[in-house]
Amino acid sequence: MQEIRVFADYHTHTVYSHGRGSVRENIEAAINAGLEKIGIADHGYRHLGFGVRYENFDKMRNEIEKLKPEYREIDILLGVEANILDIEGRIDVDEHIRGLVDYVMAGYHFGSMPTHIVRGSINHALNYIKPLNHLSREYNTRALVNAMRRNDIFIISHPGAKASINLEKVAEAAIETSTALEINSSHGHLSLEELLRIKDTGVSFAIGSDAHRPQDVGNFTDALQRVEKAGIAHQQIINSRR
Ligand SMILES: [Zn+2]
Ligand SMILES: [Zn+2]
Structure with a gap:
């Protein structure tokens, strides 16, 4: 049995979007969880509400530059969880x-304001109504693939959550563009x-807590269970080692 250790949490939210904790609280939680790196990745500005x-x-x-000298034991990064529009x-x-940011994550979210209001809103609706999900699969897949080709994206957050996709095509584009696909500990995607x-x-995969409270920073229990059941080695996960 391999023992996988996750050394970085790139996916944490703070009060700057809809998380409960401050940047400082997330950093302290990460130190307590034994992490070497903490990333603050709040939602992109076109997410309505969040x-x-x-x-x-x-x-x-x-704020992060000011906090760094106080917490030299951990790398503090500023990211963003952008919306695919x-x-x-x-x-x-x-x-x-x-x-301004050190890295960009991107994912699909219902609450984002699409570039093309009509087409984008129809697509949000199709993704929202379960029996119609298949109608938007092609659109969602192309949006994700094109996002990876068009932008320098570090990690795609929770692929398959909230939007049905052709996962094989997304994985192919992720390899081509050196993008990691997230195994999100809160959302259940990627699933087993x-x-x-x-x-x-x-x-490549990345494990993320998607913590919205400081006490969840560095909590990878659910993701690690899927990783173990799937028999994925730590070498295939960018933020883990033995
Ligand atoms: Zn998200
Ligand atoms: Zn998130």
Whole structure:
């Protein structure tokens, strides 16, 4: 039995979007959990309700720079969980935000404001209504694939959650663009069944807590159970080692 140790949590939320904790609280929780790196990745600004206010990205960068000298035992990174906005793969990260963050995650969320209001809203609706999910699979898949080709994305968050996709095609594009697919500990995706389908493609995975409270930072229990059942080796997971 291999013992997998996750050394970084790149997917944590704070009060800047809809998390409960402050940046400082997430950092302290990560240190207590024994992590070597903590990433703050709040929602992109086109997420209605949850998104970080555009001007707050500067504030977050400054806050992190101020906290770094106090917490030298851990690497503190600023990321963003961007929204995939359309079938062309646009995301809500512009040059300014790109210059402020250390990495970009991207995922599909219902609450994002699409670039093309009508087409995008129809697609949100199809994804929301379970019996109609298959009608939006092609759109969702192309949006994800194009997002990876068009942008430098570190990790695709919770692929398959909230939107039906052709996972094999997404994995192929992830390999081509050196993007990791997330095994999200809160959302159940990638699921065990999904992991089994694509693990032999050689695609890279990243484990994320998707913590919305400091006490969940570094909690990878659910993801690790799927990893173990799927028989995935630590070498295939970018933030784990033995
Ligand atoms: Zn998300
Ligand atoms: Zn998230």
